[in-house]
Amino acid sequence: MQSKLLVGLLAAALLASVAIHARAAEADVAQQSPLEKELDAIMKDVRAKNRAKRNKLTAADLTKELKALDLLLWKHASETNEDVAFALKQKAWLYEEFLHDKATAEKVYAKLQHDYKDSLTVKVYEQNRDRKAESDRIQAQLAPGISFPDFDEQDLAGQPLSVGKYKGKVVLVHFWATWCPACVVELPYTYPTYKKYHGDGFEIISISLDSSRERLDAFLASHADMAWPHYFDGKGWQNKLALQYGIPHIPFNVLIGRDGKIVGKELHTTALFEAVGKALKE
Numbered sequence: 483m484q485s486k487l488l489v490g491l492l493a494a495a496l497l498a499s500v501a502i503h504a505r506a507a508e509a510d511v512a513q514q515s516p517l518e519k520e521l522d523a524i525m526k527d528v529r530a531k532n533r534a535k536r537n538k539l540t541a542a543d544l545t546k547e548l549k550a551l552d553l554l555l556w557k558h559a560s561e562t563n564e565d566v567a568f569a570l571k572q573k574a575w576l577y578e579e580f581l582h583d584k585a586t587a588e589k590v591y592a593k594l595q596h597d598y599k600d601s602l603t604v605k606v607y608e609q610n611r612d613r614k615a616e617s618d619r620i621q622a623q624l625a626p627g628i629s630f631p632d633f634d635e636q637d638l639a640g641q642p643l644s645v646g647k648y649k650g651k652v653v654l655v656h657f658w659a660t661w662c663p664a665c666v667v668e669l670p671y672t673y674p675t676y677k678k679y680h681g682d683g684f685e686i687i688s689i690s691l692d693s694s695r696e697r698l699d700a701f702l703a704s705h706a707d708m709a710w711p712h713y714f715d716g717k718g719w720q721n722k723l724a725l726q727y728g729i730p731h732i733p734f735n736v737l738i739g740r741d742g743k744i745v746g747k748e749l750h751t752t753a754l755f756e757a758v759g760k761a762l763k764e
Contacts (some may be wrong), residue, residue, distance in 0.1 A: 517558060517565045521572060524550050532580055539580050551576070567598035571607060620728025626746055630655075630738045633723055637711040638699075643687065650740050651683040652761045654754070657724060657734040659691040660701040665733040671751040673707040675758055682762050683740070686710040691732060693718045739764060 514522070528547050532539055541548065551573050558566045574590035577583045591607070598604050624630070630645055637643040645653050656672070658665035676686055688708065692698045693716055702708055715722050723729075727736070735754070737745040739761050749757045 515565055517554065517569060520554055521551075521565075521569050524554070525572060525576075528576060528580060541581055541583070544576070544581070548576075562598065562601075564601055564603060567594065567601040567603040570594045570598070571603050614730065617728035617730045620726075621730065621747075624727065624736065624744060624747065626744050628744050629742050630736065630744050633726065635713055635723070637713060638702075641711070643711055643713055645687070645738055645742070648685045649742070651685050652679075652740060652745075652758060653738045654684070654686045654749075654758070655727075655736045655738065656686055656688045657691065657727075657729050657732050658688060659718075659732055660697055661692065662732050668733050668750055669705070669708070671754065675755045676707070676710065678755070679758050679762060684758055684762060688712045689721065689723050690714040691718055691721050691724055692716070737761065 524547050528539075528544060531543055531547075535543060551569070555566070555569055555573065558569070570590065571594055574587045574594060577590060578587035594607070595604055632645045633643075635643045645655065658668075660666070672686070676684065688710060690698050690712055692714060695714060695716060698712070698714055702712065713723060721729075733750065734747075735749060736747050737749055737754075737757055739745045745761050746757050
């Protein structure tokens with residue numbers, strides 16, 4: 483249970499970092515505006531409380547932070563710049579991801595789109611929203627018991643790569659990247675599963691969302707246990723297969739049984755080991 487929690491927290495931390503701090507990663511923190519600095523301080527406190535509460539925050543837990551965020555937005559209410567739009571998006575994200583209050587989050591998002599419709603923040607939000615809707619639609623079709631829609635690509639060595647190539651075997655299609663902390667943390671659980679069951683008919687196909695072939699090659703060279711086929715096209719989140727299967731985040735995997743039908747999705751740490759063992763017996 484603790485291992486699953488760790489992977490979940492790392493995945494949440496990664497998504498938060500990508501969604502919320504993309505701009506800060508590109509800019510010198512020392513050059514942040516006063517609003518940005520105050521906003522970062524508020525969100526730092528929110529994340530700290532979230533860790534302490536193990537992702538079970540309530541609005542009462544964030545009374546101080548919500549008041550500070552509302553005050554910050556009130557002080558800049560007459561402004562229409564990108565920083566204020568981003569702060570409003572932070573508020574919506576706080577309700578959605580930390581408090582799991584979708585109704586309130588939607589109201590804040592609606593205000594964001596109305597008051598800052600021409601901002602980059604809104605454009606990025608709408609792009610991500612549309613991609614998520616498409617991902618949800620595709621993922622709904624990839625349910626256990628349904629035949630996995632195969633692909634026909636080439637691996638890093640230029641050899642033909644598909645699930646059908648391993649007909650009659652149990653196959654894990656594994657989406658990951660070297661830059662993903664949660665993906666790397668999960669690998670020590672994947673290695674023994676492969677080592678234990680490979681001889682019994684278990685195969686892995688890894689789909690890399692890396693952009694650098696050199697970085698991927700270096701990582702694989704230093705992780706000899708990942709001796710299974712890999713697919714890479716250098717497009718990052720625009721990876722052909724990640725888009726084809728509506729992958730919402732990484733790490734993400736799909737386990738396919740001997741009959742070519744989906745056994746399960748998002749089977750991490752010990753759950754993967756157990757599911758593979760069970761699938762091999764069927």
